[in-house]
Amino acid sequence: MSYRSRDQLISDFNALETQYPRFVSHEYIGKTVRGLNIPLFKVGNSLGGRVMLIGAIHGDELLGSEVLYYFCRWLLEKQEPTYADEFLSKNLFLLVPIFNMDNYKVTRKNANAVDLNRNFPVGWGGSGSSADPTAWNYKGISASSEPETESMLQALEQWKPSFLQDVHQFAGPYFARPSSYAAMTSSDAERHNTIATAIKSLSTTRTSFAMSYLYLGIGGCLVDSAYKVGSTISYLTELEPSSPPYADIVPTYVPRFLPFPIVFGQNTPPLIPIVGRIANLINMLTAIFPRLGQLRR
Numbered sequence: 001m002s003y004r005s006r007d008q009l010i011s012d013f014n015a016l017e018t019q020y021p022r023f024v025s026h027e028y029i030g031k032t033v034r035g036l037n038i039p040l041f042k043v044g045n046s047l048g049g050r051v052m053l054i055g056a057i058h059g060d061e062l063l064g065s066e067v068l069y070y071f072c073r074w075l076l077e078k079q080e081p082t083y084a085d086e087f088l089s090k091n092l093f094l095l096v097p098i099f100n101m102d103n104y105k106v107t108r109k110n111a112n113a114v115d116l117n118r119n120f121p122v123g124w125g126g127s128g129s130s131a132d133p134t135a136w137n138y139k140g141i142s143a144s145s146e147p148e149t150e151s152m153l154q155a156l157e158q159w160k161p162s163f164l165q166d167v168h169q170f171a172g173p174y175f176a177r178p179s180s181y182a183a184m185t186s187s188d189a190e191r192h193n194t195i196a197t198a199i200k201s202l203s204t205t206r207t208s209f210a211m212s213y214l215y216l217g218i219g220g221c222l223v224d225s226a227y228k229v230g231s232t233i234s235y236l237t238e239l240e241p242s243s244p245p246y247a248d249i250v251p252t253y254v255p256r257f258l259p260f261p262i263v264f265g266q267n268t269p270p271l272i273p274i275v276g277r278i279a280n281l282i283n284m285l286t287a288i289f290p291r292l293g294q295l296r297r
Helices: 006-019 062-076 081-090 147-157 186-207 221-228 246-259 258-268 271-288 290-296
Strands: 025-029 037-044 050-056 091-097 163-168 172-175 210-213 233-238
Touching: 006 025, 006 037, 006 062, 025 147, 037 062, 037 081, 037 147, 050 062, 050 147, 050 258, 062 081, 062 091, 081 091, 081 163, 091 147, 091 258, 147 221, 163 221, 163 258, 172 186, 186 210, 186 246, 186 258, 210 271, 221 233, 233 258, 246 258, 258 290
Parallel strands: 050 091, 050 163, 163 233, 172 210
Antiparallel strands: 025 037, 037 091, 172 233
């Protein structure tokens, strides 16, 4: 088997929704330059702690999208039931398997030749970006100039995930927390470091392989803006410096990826008790003020 096309991969995600309707649904967070919908697949409990996983912000980086699919299989097929049962009941994983829908399996940049991971507002125009439209890291004409970027920012505002992982390849392997452009508080930096330590420890235990942990330095990148929108613990992950054979994805790269969502899932604050308390409050107010019940109906 070879790396799937955009339509094949999205079709296979849709098939998971058909097979597991109790746990999987999807919506669209917006459109691309060419008018394609950008799908977001929701896996788990809609009231659970939120973890967002992003693949293919660069259209030529296919490994992350494939890994996200096999992560969903791992979760839904309960390949490790102890984790799966807990996560499916207590978490909501929000997956954008292909962010750069227009140019997936074609080229790095979007249809306007903008590097989407240099177009976000925090640190836009900073280190690692270019004002040259022909450059591989072209930042765009302005911050958030691209419809894909605006769509992601709106999704972050809507979902406010506790964790976000932006999955890349062709560098590393490493993962990195937001850059100085994000102006992280010392307590939030410590939170990132604590989670990173847990990921590295679990990686060593499970696979005897732990990615290096770095401090990012890219202007206009997604993880910086994700942190600023909702204090989200955000990491950019570089899985591999090349395009490995497809046959290596499940035995090698999925196991290296799994410590990230496992640690995220174990550390999300649950939303269910909060919703329950709100519902109880509404019921109490309804009893006190009968007209509120009429308004609700």
